Amino acid sequence: MQSIPLIAIDIDKTIWFGEKWEDFGYAKSYLEMGLSDRYAIASLNLLSKKYKIAYVTGRRKFPPDFFNFYPRGIPFLKPSRLYYTPEWKRTAFKRLQQQYDVRYFFDDRDDNLAVAKELGIKGIKITRKEDWIPIYDWAWKEVLQSSYNQNHSFL
Numbered sequence: 578m579q580s581i582p583l584i585a586i587d588i589d590k591t592i593w594f595g596e597k598w599e600d601f602g603y604a605k606s607y608l609e610m611g612l613s614d615r616y617a618i619a620s621l622n623l624l625s626k627k628y629k630i631a632y633v634t635g636r637r638k639f640p641p642d643f644f645n646f647y648p649r650g651i652p653f654l655k656p657s658r659l660y661y662t663p664e665w666k667r668t669a670f671k672r673l674q675q676q677y678d679v680r681y682f683f684d685d686r687d688d689n690l691a692v693a694k695e696l697g698i699k700g701i702k703i704t705r706k707e708d709w710i711p712i713y714d715w716a717w718k719e720v721l722q723s724s725y726n727q728n729h730s731f732l
């Protein structure tokens with residue numbers, strides 16, 4: 578079992594709910610975002626203190642200002658439109674599992690979540706922005722329980 582814990586996460590309809598995939602609305606301004614978008618951003622930034630992050634997406638590139646808001650992570654961008662996305666994600670998970678303890682996968686689609694489950698990865702289904710509100714509390718619990726914070730007195 579690999580020991581470095583990792584969270585894999587989809588982008589579209591999971592952390593980004595825009596209509597056009599190339600139009601990353603977050604790039605406009607943080608202040609224009611709704612509260613739920615901010616929960617998604619805050620949750621992922623919190624979780625990145627305990628977990629390595631990997632972006633496992635059917636996209637072929639990141640939105641322009643993505644990393645102004647979301648933590649750096651291992652990119653798994655689909656190389657071609659021709660790949661079937663769940664199979665592409667399977668390839669990504671298998672590669673990640675060689676190096677990391679892949680604990681969770683966040684996605685909006687059952688077919689992608691089913692592939693993760695087959696590989697022993699717990700799926701968290703997101704279907705609307707508001708789903709991030711309870712996840713934000715969970716993220717705090719995760720981070721407060723981590724050995725990192727037990728060894729540091731600032732909290």
Ligand SMILES: [Mg+2]
Nearest residue numbers: 587589590685
């Ligand atoms: Mg998606």
